[in-house]
Amino acid sequence: MDDKQSLSHTKWECKYHLVWIPKYRKKDLYGGLRKYLGSCFKDLASQKESQILEGHLKPDHVHMLISIPPKYSVSQVVGFLKGKSAIQIVRVYLGKRKNFVGQHFWARGYFVSTVGMNEETIRAYIKAQEKEDRRLDQMNLFPE
16 A cells, blocks of 8 residues: 655655653543544644544543654644644633633653554554553443
């Protein structure tokens, strides 16, 4: 299967595995936002001509397999995703309509790894995270 995409004079296949966390790993606030954030990240990524190929939102971190065109740097796209999603979270869930200077939802920094020919391994890892999350949720249904 040929996954290569093209720009006017370029054939490319640039895929990255990204991981980042919310500030202080706030699980209680982040847990309620998981369903909303999936569509939010996809919309924001499309604004940078990027595509989220696989993703999972854990209670305390984000895993993502993303395809980013070579005309954008990884840090530019990640900064855009984190910044704009934080603004939307505050506006939608915390009820603030003005700019929120001094408040931060995401922790500084992120992990990035190029995917290369290991795409299936990365996809399997992200899907395994989802299964593990379901298993842990099932264990929490019957607290001792």
